[in-house]
Amino acid sequence: MADERLAVGVDIGGTLIKLGIVHASGALRVLTETSTSIDRPQEAAVAEIARAVARLAQGHDVQAVGIGCAGLVDAVHGIVHLSPNLPRWHDARLAEWAARELALPVAVLNDANAFTLAEAHAGAGRGCSPVVGITLGTGVGGAIVEAGRLRGGRHGFGGEIGHVSIEMDGPPCPCGNRGCLELYVGRRALVAAYLAHAGWSPGGSAYDLARGDRAALDPRLLYEAANRGDPAAREVFTRAGIVLGVALANVTNLIDPEVIVIGGGVALAGDMLLEPARRTLAERAMLGASRVPAVLPAALGVGAGVIGAALYALRGPDG
Amino acid sequence: MADERLAVGVDIGGTLIKLGIVHASGALRVLTETSTSIDRPQEAAVAEIARAVARLAQGHDVQAVGIGCAGLVDAVHGIVHLSPNLPRWHDARLAEWAARELALPVAVLNDANAFTLAEAHAGAGRGCSPVVGITLGTGVGGAIVEAGRLRGGRHGFGGEIGHVSIEMDGPPCPCGNRGCLELYVGRRALVAAYLAHAGWSPGGSAYDLARGDRAALDPRLLYEAANRGDPAAREVFTRAGIVLGVALANVTNLIDPEVIVIGGGVALAGDMLLEPARRTLAERAMLGASRVPAVLPAALGVGAGVIGAALYALRGPDG
Numbered sequence: 001m002a003d004e005r006l007a008v009g010v011d012i013g014g015t016l017i018k019l020g021i022v023h024a025s026g027a028l029r030v031l032t033e034t035s036t037s038i039d040r041p042q043e044a045a046v047a048e049i050a051r052a053v054a055r056l057a058q059g060h061d062v063q064a065v066g067i068g069c070a071g072l073v074d075a076v077h078g079i080v081h082l083s084p085n086l087p088r089w090h091d092a093r094l095a096e097w098a099a100r101e102l103a104l105p106v107a108v109l110n111d112a113n114a115f116t117l118a119e120a121h122a123g124a125g126r127g128c129s130p131v132v133g134i135t136l137g138t139g140v141g142g143a144i145v146e147a148g149r150l151r152g153g154r155h156g157f158g159g160e161i162g163h164v165s166i167e168m169d170g171p172p173c174p175c176g177n178r179g180c181l182e183l184y185v186g187r188r189a190l191v192a193a194y195l196a197h198a199g200w201s202p203g204g205s206a207y208d209l210a211r212g213d214r215a216a217l218d219p220r221l222l223y224e225a226a227n228r229g230d231p232a233a234r235e236v237f238t239r240a241g242i243v244l245g246v247a248l249a250n251v252t253n254l255i256d257p258e259v260i261v262i263g264g265g266v267a268l269a270g271d272m273l274l275e276p277a278r279r280t281l282a283e284r285a286m287l288g289a290s291r292v293p294a295v296l297p298a299a300l301g302v303g304a305g306v307i308g309a310a311l312y313a314l315r316g317p318d319g
Numbered sequence: 320m321a322d323e324r325l326a327v328g329v330d331i332g333g334t335l336i337k338l339g340i341v342h343a344s345g346a347l348r349v350l351t352e353t354s355t356s357i358d359r360p361q362e363a364a365v366a367e368i369a370r371a372v373a374r375l376a377q378g379h380d381v382q383a384v385g386i387g388c389a390g391l392v393d394a395v396h397g398i399v400h401l402s403p404n405l406p407r408w409h410d411a412r413l414a415e416w417a418a419r420e421l422a423l424p425v426a427v428l429n430d431a432n433a434f435t436l437a438e439a440h441a442g443a444g445r446g447c448s449p450v451v452g453i454t455l456g457t458g459v460g461g462a463i464v465e466a467g468r469l470r471g472g473r474h475g476f477g478g479e480i481g482h483v484s485i486e487m488d489g490p491p492c493p494c495g496n497r498g499c500l501e502l503y504v505g506r507r508a509l510v511a512a513y514l515a516h517a518g519w520s521p522g523g524s525a526y527d528l529a530r531g532d533r534a535a536l537d538p539r540l541l542y543e544a545a546n547r548g549d550p551a552a553r554e555v556f557t558r559a560g561i562v563l564g565v566a567l568a569n570v571t572n573l574i575d576p577e578v579i580v581i582g583g584g585v586a587l588a589g590d591m592l593l594e595p596a597r598r599t600l601a602e603r604a605m606l607g608a609s610r611v612p613a614v615l616p617a618a619l620g621v622g623a624g625v626i627g628a629a630l631y632a633l634r635g636p637d638g
Binding site for chain 1: 471474477480572575
C-alpha cells in the first residue's frame with residue numbers, strides 16, 4: 001500500500017524560514033515562507049516557528065514535522081549546537097521544544113542532509129545509490145545517501161565536503177583545517193576572485209549590473225556578467241569548477257557514488273561551473289571516465305530543504 | 320544459534336599467497352603460505368591456487384572460499400581487472416574459475432576491503448561503526464565498513480584513501496590524479512624522503528642496517544634506524560604522520576568514523592607515525608578533539624587479509 005502520510009517540512013535559512021506540506025512520496029503540496037527572528041531568544045524563536053507550523057498544518061492530517069537548519073546539528077538528539085543562520089542559538093534542544101509546542105513528533109537535521117535526502121528520493125538522484133549532495137552557497141555543505149538512507153557516520157556529522165582539504169598547506173579555514181573546498185568555491189571566494197581578477201570600476205559588466213554596489217556582488221550577478229561576456233566572471237566559474245572537480249574526484253575515490261547532485265546559489269551558474277568540474281573529475285578519478293558518477297544540477301529548486309526535512313521526519317533516520 | 324561455519328581465506332600478495340581456515344567468528348584456525356606464480360598464465364595460476372585451497376580444506380567442513388587480491392577487483396562479478404601483484408592478470412574471472420575447480424562458492428574482493436572487514440569484525444575495530452581501514456604499504460589502500468558491511472559504493476571501488484588528493488597541484492600519481500596520499504606515505508615515498516634528507520653513506524644508521532644495499536631500504540629498516548636514534552629516519556615518520564593526519568581529517572569530515580584502523584608494512588612504525596597523525600587529525604577535523612575517531616594500529620597481524628576474505632565469503636556482500 002502506498003504511503004499516503006503528510007509531514008510539514010521547515011527550512012530555516014539566513015533570512016527566511018520556508019515551510020511546506022509534503023507527501024510521503026516527496027511531492028510538495030504547499031510552500032510558504034516567513035522571516036527568521038534570529039535576534040530573538042531561542043525559545044521564543046522556536047515558539048514562533050511552531051506557531052507557523054501549526055497554522056500551515058491546520059486542516060491537513062499531518063503526522064510529523066521535520067526541521068532543517070544550517071550548522072552543526074545533532075539529528076540523533078534533535079539539537080542545534082551552532083548555526084550560522086541563528087547566531088543566538090547554542091545547543092538548542094529544537095526537536096524537544098518544538099514537539100512540546102506542537103504535540104507532534106519533530107525531527108531535526110542539517111540543511112545539506114535535508115537537501116540530499118530530497119534530491120535522492122524525489123529529485124536528480126532518484127533511483128540512484130549512493131547519492132552525494134553538495135550545496136554551494138556562502139557555506140559549502142554536503143551529505144551522502146545510500147539505499148535511501150543518510151550515511152552520516154557515527155554522530156551524523158559526515159558528508160562535510162566543503163571541509164575536505166585539497167591543499168594541505170592552503171589558507172586557514174574558520175573550521176580549523178587548511179585549504180578546504182569552501183575557501184575556493186564558496187560565495188565569498190568567488191566574489192573575491194572576481195575582484196582580484198577584474199577589479200571594480202565602471203564599464204566592467206559586474207560593476208554595472210551591481211550599479212556600483214560592491215555588496216550586491218554575488219554568484220548570481222557574476223553569472224549574469226559572465227553571460228554578458230565578462231571574461232573575468234567566466235574565468236571565476238571555470239576555475240571554481242576545476243577545484244570543485246578535484247574535490248569530486250576525492251569524494252568519488254572514497255565513496256564511488258552513482259550521482260553527485262549540486263545545489264545552492266553558486267550552482268545557478270550551471271554548466272559554466274559544472275562542465276569544468278565534470279572534466280576534472282573524469283581526468284582525476286581512479287575509475288575510468290565511463291564509470292565516474294554523473295554530476296547533475298539539483299532538480300527540486302528552493303523547496304528541496306523543506307521536502308528533505310519532511311521526508312526525514314516521516315521515514316526516520318533509518319528511512 | 321552461533322554461526323559455526325568455516326571458510327578458506329586466501330590473500331594473494333606480491334611474493335606469497337597466504338591461506339587459512341577461518342571460523343565464522345573471525346577466528347583463524349590454520350594459516351599457511353605458498354609462493355605466488357605471477358609469471359604463469361592466469362588460468363594456470365588459478366588452478367594452482369585452487370589446488371592449495373583443496374589441500375588445506377581437506378578434512379574440514381568448509382562452506383566457501385574468499386580470495387583477497389590487491390588492485391582493481393570487481394567483487395560483484397568476481398573479476399580481477401588489474402593487480403600490481405599479478406601483472407599478467409587482466410580481467411581474470413577469478414571467482415568463476417576457482418569455483419569450477421573447487422566446487423565451492425568463491426568470493427573475490429580487494430585486499431584492503433578484506434583487511435578492513437577483518438579488523439571491523441574481529442580486530443581493532445570490533446564493536447565500532449563506521450570503521451575505516453587503511454593499509455600503508457607500497458600502495459596505500461582502504462575501505463569503509465559500516466554496521467558490519469563493506470560500503471564500497473556503486474561498483475565497490477570506494478574507500479581508495481591512498482588516492483585522495485591532499486595537494487591539488489601536487490606531483491602526478493600513476494592513478495591519473497595529483498598529490499595523492501600514497502605519494503607521501505607509501506613505501507617508496509618514505510625511502511625517497513629518507514635519501515633526500517640523510518643521503519646514503521657509511522656511518523648513517525640506515526646505511527649500516529642495510530649493509531650498504533640501497534634496495535634493502537624499506538620502512539621496517541627505517542623504523543629500526545629511527546629507534547637507534549637516526550634523526551632523519553624519525554623525521555620521515557613524523558612528516559608522513561602529519562600528511563596521513565591531513566588525509567584522516569578529510570576522511571573524518573566525510574565519513575565520521577568511530578575508529579580508523581591502520582595496517583600494512585609502513586604502520587609497523589606504530590606511534591612514531593600514528594602520534595603525529597592523531598595530533599593533525601585532532602587539529603584539522605571539524606569535530607572537536609573529543610569526537611574524532613580513534614586511530615588504532617591493526618590488531619590481527621599478517622592474517623587479517625585471510626580472515627577478511629573468508630568472512631566475506633561466509634557473510635556475502637550484505638554480511
